[in-house]
Amino acid sequence: MNRQQTDIALAGGRMHQSLAHDSGRKHVSGRAEYIDDIAEPAGTLHAYLGLSAIAHGEIVSVDLDAVRAAPGVVGVLTAADIPGENDVSPPHKHDDPVFAEGRVEFLGQPVFAVIGETRDAARRASRLAKITYAPLAAALDVDAARRAGGTLVTEPLTLVRGDVDAGLSRAKNRVSGRMTIGGQDHFYLEGQIAFALPGEDEDVIVHSSTQHPSEVQLMVAHVLGISQHAVTVNVRRMGGGFGGKETQGNLFAAVAALAAKRFNRPVKIRPDRDDDMIATGKRHDFVVDYDVGYDDDGRIEAVDAVYAARCGFSADLSGPVTDRALFHADNAYFYPDVRVRSEPLKTNTVSNTAFRGFGGPQGMLAAERWIEDIAYALGRDPLEIRKANFYGQGDRNITPYHQTVEDNIIDRLVGELEASADYRARREAILAFNRTSPVLRKGIALTPVKFGISFTATWYNQAGALVHIYRDGSIHLSHGGTEMGQGLYTKVAQVLADAFGVGIDRIKIMGTTTGKVPNTSATAASSGSDLNGMAAADAARQIKARLEAHAARLYEVPADEILWVPNGIEAGGRFVPFTELVASAYLNRVQLSAAGFYKTPKIHWDRGSGRGRPFLYYAYGASVSEVTIDTLTGEYQVDRVDILHDVGRSLNPAIDLGQIEGGFIQGMGWLTTEELWWDEKGELRTHAPSTYKIPLASDVPPIFNVNLCDWSANREETIGRSKAVGEPPLMLAMSVVEALSMAVASVADYKVAPRLDTPVTPERVLMGVERMRAGG
Amino acid sequence: MHVTLSVNGTEHALDIDPRTTLLDALRDHLDLTGTKKGCDHGQCGACTILLDGKRINSCLTLAVMHEGDAITTVEGLSTPDALSPLQAAFVAHDGYQCGYCTPGQICSATGMLEEIAAGWPSHVTDDLEADPALTREEISERMSGNLCRCSAYPNIVDAIAEVGGAAK
Ligand code: FES
Ligand code: FES
Numbered sequence: 001m002n003r004q005q006t007d008i009a010l011a012g013g014r015m016h017q018s019l020a021h022d023s024g025r026k027h028v029s030g031r032a033e034y035i036d037d038i039a040e041p042a043g044t045l046h047a048y049l050g051l052s053a054i055a056h057g058e059i060v061s062v063d064l065d066a067v068r069a070a071p072g073v074v075g076v077l078t079a080a081d082i083p084g085e086n087d088v089s090p091p092h093k094h095d096d097p098v099f100a101e102g103r104v105e106f107l108g109q110p111v112f113a114v115i116g117e118t119r120d121a122a123r124r125a126s127r128l129a130k131i132t133y134a135p136l137a138a139a140l141d142v143d144a145a146r147r148a149g150g151t152l153v154t155e156p157l158t159l160v161r162g163d164v165d166a167g168l169s170r171a172k173n174r175v176s177g178r179m180t181i182g183g184q185d186h187f188y189l190e191g192q193i194a195f196a197l198p199g200e201d202e203d204v205i206v207h208s209s210t211q212h213p214s215e216v217q218l219m220v221a222h223v224l225g226i227s228q229h230a231v232t233v234n235v236r237r238m239g240g241g242f243g244g245k246e247t248q249g250n251l252f253a254a255v256a257a258l259a260a261k262r263f264n265r266p267v268k269i270r271p272d273r274d275d276d277m278i279a280t281g282k283r284h285d286f287v288v289d290y291d292v293g294y295d296d297d298g299r300i301e302a303v304d305a306v307y308a309a310r311c312g313f314s315a316d317l318s319g320p321v322t323d324r325a326l327f328h329a330d331n332a333y334f335y336p337d338v339r340v341r342s343e344p345l346k347t348n349t350v351s352n353t354a355f356r357g358f359g360g361p362q363g364m365l366a367a368e369r370w371i372e373d374i375a376y377a378l379g380r381d382p383l384e385i386r387k388a389n390f391y392g393q394g395d396r397n398i399t400p401y402h403q404t405v406e407d408n409i410i411d412r413l414v415g416e417l418e419a420s421a422d423y424r425a426r427r428e429a430i431l432a433f434n435r436t437s438p439v440l441r442k443g444i445a446l447t448p449v450k451f452g453i454s455f456t457a458t459w460y461n462q463a464g465a466l467v468h469i470y471r472d473g474s475i476h477l478s479h480g481g482t483e484m485g486q487g488l489y490t491k492v493a494q495v496l497a498d499a500f501g502v503g504i505d506r507i508k509i510m511g512t513t514t515g516k517v518p519n520t521s522a523t524a525a526s527s528g529s530d531l532n533g534m535a536a537a538d539a540a541r542q543i544k545a546r547l548e549a550h551a552a553r554l555y556e557v558p559a560d561e562i563l564w565v566p567n568g569i570e571a572g573g574r575f576v577p578f579t580e581l582v583a584s585a586y587l588n589r590v591q592l593s594a595a596g597f598y599k600t601p602k603i604h605w606d607r608g609s610g611r612g613r614p615f616l617y618y619a620y621g622a623s624v625s626e627v628t629i630d631t632l633t634g635e636y637q638v639d640r641v642d643i644l645h646d647v648g649r650s651l652n653p654a655i656d657l658g659q660i661e662g663g664f665i666q667g668m669g670w671l672t673t674e675e676l677w678w679d680e681k682g683e684l685r686t687h688a689p690s691t692y693k694i695p696l697a698s699d700v701p702p703i704f705n706v707n708l709c710d711w712s713a714n715r716e717e718t719i720g721r722s723k724a725v726g727e728p729p730l731m732l733a734m735s736v737v738e739a740l741s742m743a744v745a746s747v748a749d750y751k752v753a754p755r756l757d758t759p760v761t762p763e764r765v766l767m768g769v770e771r772m773r774a775g776g
Numbered sequence: 777m778h779v780t781l782s783v784n785g786t787e788h789a790l791d792i793d794p795r796t797t798l799l800d801a802l803r804d805h806l807d808l809t810g811t812k813k814g815c816d817h818g819q820c821g822a823c824t825i826l827l828d829g830k831r832i833n834s835c836l837t838l839a840v841m842h843e844g845d846a847i848t849t850v851e852g853l854s855t856p857d858a859l860s861p862l863q864a865a866f867v868a869h870d871g872y873q874c875g876y877c878t879p880g881q882i883c884s885a886t887g888m889l890e891e892i893a894a895g896w897p898s899h900v901t902d903d904l905e906a907d908p909a910l911t912r913e914e915i916s917e918r919m920s921g922n923l924c925r926c927s928a929y930p931n932i933v934d935a936i937a938e939v940g941g942a943a944k
Contacts (some may be wrong), residue, residue, distance in 0.1 A: 003930075008868055020867055027875030028863035028882055029851035030810020037809035120793075189814045189876040189925045191823055237878030239812070240925050273815040485874025485926045654870050658928060662873060665927035689819035689923065697916040697929040704930060 004707040006653045013497030013504040015720040017539045018654035022490045022509055023237065024484075026685075034239050035207045036270060038311055041128040045074055047259050047269040050112040050129045051279055052104035055140065055682030056348040057133035059103060059111070067130040068116050072121025077258060078112045082227030088250040090215065095314040096351065098254050102525035104133065105313035106349050107682045108278035110251065114392040115259050115267065120133075122442075123272070138336040138348035141288045141684050142308045145345040152349075153311045154319035155280055158341045159326050159400040159610045167302025167337025175373045178290075180757040182360045183310070184283035184355055184670040187694050188484075190239020192280060193270040194253040196260035198746045202230040204257045208515045210249035211241045211482050212522035217514045223254040224261060224658065228514075229259070236511030236748070241484035242666070243354030246522045247316055254720075258740060275688040281353030282676065284309040284321055288366040298374045298385040305366065312351035318344045321359035322353070323456055323607075328363035329399060332410045332450040333371070334396040348682055355523060356666065357727045360451055363736075368447055372741060376753035381427065382738065383446050389415070390448070400575040405492025407715045410448055413644055414622045416663060418446060421624040421642035421705070425593040430626070434746040435641075439631055442639075443742030447690045447735040449645075451728040452615030454603050455525045461600035463515040465529035466538035467496065469592040473579035475500070478510040480520025481532035486726050487655035488528040495719055499540035499641060501566045526619075526724035529651060531598055533719035536659065539596030547581060550590045553709050602716075617716045619723045620709075621662065623647035623732040624703075629743040634766025636740060638668065640703035643732055648714035648723035661706050667733030669695040671758045672740075747772035779840045781810065787788045794840050799823045801839035802849060810850040810879045821922030824880040824887075825849050831887030833921075849880035853886065865935035867937055873926035881922050885936045888918045893941065909930065925942030 006018040013019075026032035041228035050067070078102040079086045089096035100111045111131060116122030117561065122481045139145040139760045179209035193396045195207040202224070213233040221228045233253070238245055244392050252269050261268040290305040309324045311318035371389065371760065377389045384403040391397050397405045409477050418424070423446055432444040455461050465479035477496055483489045489509045497504045510516065521531070544564070552559040557572035568577040585592060605612035623643045645658060673693040686692040713721040737760055744754040747769050752769045777794045778791055778815040780787055783806060799816070799870065801809045802825070811834060814822030818836040825834045826848040853860045858869070862882050893907055901908045902915045908914055915933050 008870055010867070021870060021872070021875075023875060024867040025859065027872045027878040028850075028859060028866045029854050029856075030879040032875050033809075034812075034876065036803075036813070039807070170892070187925050188925065189874065190812070190822065191814075238874060238909075240874045271807075273817065440898075467828075479898075485872070485876075487873070489808045590909055658870050658926075658931060659929050662927035665929065666925070669927075689815055689818055690817065694923060695927060695929075696920040696923065697933060698913075698920040700914065700916060700927075700933075721844070763919060 002031060003705045004657060006655050006657065009507045011503060011505060012430065012492065013502055014652055015494050015498045016649060018555045019494055019504060019652055021487055021655065022493060024229065030758060031475060031660045032189055033236060033369060035195050038207060041266050044266040044268060045117065045259065045263060046119040046122045047113045047115050047255055047267055047377065049136060049271060049279065050106060050114060050126045050274065050682045051208055052100060052109040052111050054104060054133050054135055055107040055137040056702055060132040061101065062111065063130040063453055064112060066130065067125045069215060070125035070128055072117040073125045074115045074263060076112055076114050077262065082223055082258065082264065083181065086266045087222065088219045088254055089208045089314060089327060090247045090317060091315050093315045093555045096316065097716065098251055098309060108350060108684065110279060115261065115263060124658060140683050142310050142345055145347045146421050150606065151343050151346040153315040153346045153394045154340045154344050156344060157323050157326055157607065157610065157723065160337065160339045161400050161402060164302050164304045164337045164339040168291060168304060170345065171301040172296060173342065173377065174291065174292040175295050175377060177373060177613055177755060179288045179366050179369045181286040181288065181365055182759045183285035183352065183676050184552050184674050185242030185277055185676060185692055186282065186355060187241030188242060188244050191271060191273060191276040192249055193268065193288045194256040195268040196256035197266045198260040198521065202226040204260055205232045206253050206257050206386065207234050208253040209238045209245055209247050210235055210247045211484065211524055212247065213482065213512055213514050213520065215519045216253045219250040220254050224257060228467040232513060232515045234480050234511055235407050238484040242356045243358065243498055244280065245522065246354040246594050248353055252694060254588065255265065260518060260728060278684050279350065281312060281316060281351045282312065283670065284318065284352040284359065284362065286362040290366060290370055294369045294374050297381060298378050298388050299387050300333060300335055302337040304327060304761045306341050306343055308345055309365065310347050310349060310352065311344045311713065312347055312349045314351040315379045316353050317353045317752065319457055321466040325359035325363035326438050327452055327456065328360040330399055331364040331367040332448045333367060334391050334392060335400060338400045340400055356445035357730045360727065361731050364731050365734055368738060372738060373753045376745065376750065379693040386448060386570050387709050401614065403613045403615060409620050409646060409712060410450060413620050413646060413709055414446065414448055417622045417642060417644040421501045423624055426626065440628055440744040441442035441631055442626065442628050443739040444624065444626045445735045445738030445742060446622060447738055449621040449728055451619050451731065453526060453530065453617055453619055454615045455521065456603055456605055456614045457668060458603055460521040461531065462521065463535040463598050463604060464520060464534060465535035465539045466516050467536065467543060467594055467596065469543060469582050471583060471586045473582045475491060475507045476510060477536065478506050478516035479536055480510045480512065480517045482523040484527065487652060488523065488532065490650045490655060492532050492536050496536045499537055499584035500542065500578065501564050511519065517772055526726035528726065529722065530718050530724055534598035535596040535721060536595065536599055539594040542594040543592060547585055550585045550588055551581060552577065612757050615752065617714055617723065618727040619646055621631045621728055621732055623735045625735040625739040627736065627739040627743055627763050630739065631747060631769045633700040634769065636760035636762065636765055638736055641701040642705045643728055644707050644709055646709040646712045648712055648718065649721040650708055651720055651722045653708060656708060656725050657706060658727045663729030664732045665666045665695050665700060667730035668736050671737050672760055675759050675761055732761050744768040744772060777840055779843050781839065781842060781847060782845065784849060792839060794838065796839050797835050798837045798842060799834040799837045802834060808849050808851055812876055812879055822880040823883060824884040824922060826883055826887055829887065829890060831884050832908045850883055853882065862935065865939045868934040869931045871928055871931040871935040873928050875890045877922060877924045881924065881932055883926050884919060884922045905921050910937065912937060
């Protein structure tokens with residue numbers, strides 16, 4: 001199978017059509033407006049953060065005189081200047097101050113902000129503070145945090161099904177081990193930014209690069225000590241989010257709003273890239289300890305595992321992230337007896353946060369690790385072990401959280417990919433190659449993905465949309481989702497255009513604002529088009545019902561003889577253009593505006609008992625990767641990747657293919673080249689693209705065959721029977737790790753599992769090769 | 777300090793701090809915000825512009841050094857109704873997601889195709905004497921200074937290959 005190509009339509013308005021991204025022409029001509037591009041009103045000030053210089057300690061004194069006296073400085077803000085609460089903790093735990101007070105808990109924590117006439121003046125002045133500390137012991141990683149007593153930032157979770165101790169002792173074979181999984185910086189190309197404009201009374205408008213405008217609104221209100229209704233948060237688009245703007249924009253928005261109200265002038269804040277990387281949270285790194293029992297065919301009988309995460313100094317989203325790691329501890333595999341536990345550890349590092357996959361990738365990666373252990377122990381192809389453990393149809397289909405897997409398509413999907421990628425023949429050829437190749441070695445692996453869709457916080461699974469039709473027939477669309485490049489705005493507009501039978505050019509997609517749709521959820525958990533698409537469809541349904549009743553009256557035909565056809569209706573056989581229908585509806589006083597609403601059905605989750613149905617459905621996928629390593633240097637390349645991925649009935653195949661390709665490459669970066677490195681003082685030393693390597697065009701596999709699973713339709717009644725696509729493809733990159741592992745294992749004739757930790761940098765490959773040479 | 781910059785065919789007289797980068801001069805003083813700031817370090821390519829037709833990172837050079845140079849930004853590559861061939865190809869191939877890297881990618885690709893036409897070899901060119909072929913490998917290598925965190929690379933390379941008339 002070759003790479004799937006899809007012709008992109010520049011006009012149209014149907015679901016399931018490869019319509020061009022709504023901002024495409026603006027993107028290519030530089031006219032798409034990001035927050036830093038908004039024209040600054042006269043008098044705009046610029047804020048810059050002053051960061052702590054140690055990882056943990058009491059603040060003894062703060063001398064900001066030199067900062068205040070620096071040229072161009074208008075003022076400084078510290079915790080004492082906050083009229084409301086000094087907290088931007090998303091779970092409202094009061095552990096996430098805007099400005100550190102009394103003590104600092106990681107190196108790079110904001111202590112104050114300086115406000116200047118120019119960004120340059122504020123930035124220079126921020127370095128002039130004299131802060132003295134009484135240092136305290138700093139626990140920087142999982143091991144150190146455990147040694148220091150294992151303080152947790154939030155309640156841990158345990159999922160249990162069956163009797164794991166009995167299952168383990170019954171099992172004929174056992175394997176135990178530890179896997180260390182690295183974190184990842186989001187490196188959204190547009191950094192964090194907020195721009196606040198003061199208004200009358202308590203009002204403030206904040207342009208914030210955020211995936212979660214309603215939360216920014218709430219946080220700004222808390223910090224300023226005012227009501228939510230006084231705060232309006234706007235975001236037209238982000239220059240990338242990936243989870244890094246789910247909560248991490250809160251602090252910047254709060255500082256900009258605080259300064260704007262304090263000085264009664266517009267205030268913009270935009271950290272430079274280094275400070276952005278140092279002061280904002282990342283993907284959690286994990287240490288997973290496991291004990292697994294299995295039979296002689298490689299069937300898993302019991303799994304007991306602990307997932308410890310470096311959460312950083314505060315809870316942020318670490319609770320739901322570590323929960324989701326456990327929800328994906330099974331990936332696509334059935335465990336008869338299972339107990340998995342999370343350990344969300346407090347460390348003196350930046351507070352880790354959401355990142356595409358949200359803990360799921362770490363959970364799945366560990367599952368693939370023990371599959372690999374079993375395969376090497378039994379001398380089998382890991383793919384056979386995977387297949388032996390896939391969830392069944394009708395039996396062997398209960399997850400560790402007691403949800404039944406009802407929509408399993410993994411056997412068919414993997415079977416098709418195995419054939420189209422010619423997996424078996426290529427594996428044989430690689431085994432033959434490795435027998436005679438002295439320096440270069442190859443590896444190949446096929447890994448599956450099963451990813452649960454819905455927020456595990458059940459109340460988040462709601463969405464609103466606001467649709468107006470104006471007298472001239474033009475349509476205004478607002479919804480609670482945010483656009484960060486994933487094509488959500490285009491997809492929701494397609495849903496609406498499809499409902500009215502009009503072209504997408506009739507629809508104006510409005511930037512997201514808290515003033516139009518209240519109490520929205522983060523655009524996260526891959527849920528954007530599922531939720532907002534349904535809300536928009538609900539608004540369209542209401543307006544269409546009114547238009548149908550109006551047309552039935554006007555044209556004196558029964559309502560069931562009104563048919564929606566492209567660009568209008570047929571009323572008793574007569575075509576009425578959409579614009580004419582709307583114009584007459586207005587004159588007849590028909591309401592042409594509706595608020596749509598949607599809440600995901602069927603889901604429930606009881607965290608206390610670890611039981612429920614947290615997910616409406618699952619998205620599936622699989623990939624085959626082939627790599628070549630140099631056993632003398634550890635350098636390697638990914639030669640070929642084949643992907644088959646399930647998006648149900650795609651709302652927009654072009655956008656979905658882009659998400660899959662991009663997700664895979666980003667996942668490959670996480671697992672191969674992106675290494676975060678803190679020194680012993682707790683200073684992040686990989687704080688710019690010079691030292692932190694994300695994938696480049698030249699890192700894309702030269703053969704990269706990506707295809708949608710065209711026969712799949714969502715069993716659940718989602719919008720157009722589509723499935724979510726934002727996160728699941730990231731985990732397709734697991735096959736790169738497994739393929740590298742095979743290449744390394746060849747050095748010891750595949751007798752020992754190499755157990756490479758991630759990211760699998762060339763150094764780790766080389767160390768793995770040397771371990772193999774030394775006898776495993 | 778006074779400097780006159782020629783940007784997209786228009787002369788602009790500016791009075792700026794001599795430490796102002798060309799990127800900041802374009803964005804903050806000339807309101808040409810199409811050119812993006814991704815890192816301000818010369819490491820991401822978001823700020824790529826054309827200087828006398830050659831691509832450079834505008835964050836790595838000072839505005840006052842460019843009196844008399846012909847500066848072209850993404851805004852100068854098209855009129856509102858007529859996109860350049862590369863711009864149109866990026867739309868037709870969905871060569872972006874969030875779009876933040878896109879102006880830099882397009883300016884960079886515009887300059888890169890000229891470099892290939894002029895016979896400049898790259899790290900992956902086999903024969904340094906012959907004219908380099910426009911393979912996907914050459915395009916990817918030559919575009920590796922322009923980061924795209926959304927990893928829209930396959931479509932970016934498609935778009936460039938189409939305009940450059942790539943050897944398959
Ligand atoms: S902003 Fe100039 S290279 Fe990144
Ligand atoms: S399109 Fe988002 S960084 Fe390239």
